[in-house]
Amino acid sequence: MLNKGDGFAASVRTCTGSCMLEFDLGCADAAIKQANWDASKVREKFRHDIDGLVSSLCSAKLSELVGNYKKQLSQALMKPVETLLEAGGKDTWSSIRKLLEHETETAASEFSTAISGFELDRATINRMVxxxxxxxxxxxxxxxxxxxGKVLIRMKGSQPSLIMEKAQSQDFGQEKKTLRQLQRMPELRVSKALICYGRHTLG
Structure with missing residues (x-):
């Protein structure tokens, strides 16, 4: 019944209602045969079991959806971002920011539509987005x-004149680094400089 095109929550209500109705009819027949039999506790446990199954199924389906959209984001961002960083133009991070915003908004819109049938509360939807x-x-x-890391490898293997040329053309934050500054900068600091600049620009 969950695959007939209805939203998840609507399908659950229909399926649960059908199961409970069938249970109640069965209990009514049993009550006729055993007048002193109280089915309320059995009914309560049956409903509890159904709710537990629904909760597990809901979590599994939502996890699957989240995983699919994360994969979609990775595929949409990976190659274009790599290409932009390798090109190293002056508008690199601006272009990456626009790409990130576009792909994130697209995924968020599609994801919100995909989970609408789960009838989640707004706070939960906002958190997931x-x-x-x-x-x-x-x-x-x-x-x-x-x-x-690739830049560092290329820098280490380059001739001093080529390193100087690259150093003068790269903007790490607010100021340009000279060859002497780059040579004194440990590998971790070079990586952090690039990442921090990217974070600042993306933000």
Whole structure:
């Protein structure tokens, strides 16, 4: 019954109502045969079992939906962000921010529609949508860390003149770093400089 196109909550109500009606009819027949039999406790336990099953099924379906949209976000962001970072243009982070906003808004809208049939409260929906947004930002930051590592490898293998040229063309935060500053900067600080600049720009 959950696969007939109705929303999850509506299907659950229909299915639960049908099960309880069948249970009550069965209990009525039993009561006729055993006049002193009290079915209320059995009915209460039966309803409790149904509610537990529904809760588990709801959680599983929501987890599946969240996983699908996280995968969608990863696929939508990974290649474009990698390409933008590798190109290293002056508008790199501005372009990444626009891409992130677009993909996050698209996923949030589609996700909200997909879970509407669960009839969740607004606070829960907002929290789940916010979690998707945080996930998308983390995807971008992870890619930036990976690209920062690639930059460091290229820097270590470059001739001094090429390193100087790259150093003068890269903007790490508010000021340009000279070759001497970059050479003194440990690998972790270089990575953090790139990531922090990206976080500041994305925010």
């Amino acid at each position: 916010q979690d998707l947004g945080n996930y998308a930002r983390n995807v971008v930051e992870k890619i930036a860390r990976q690209e920062a």
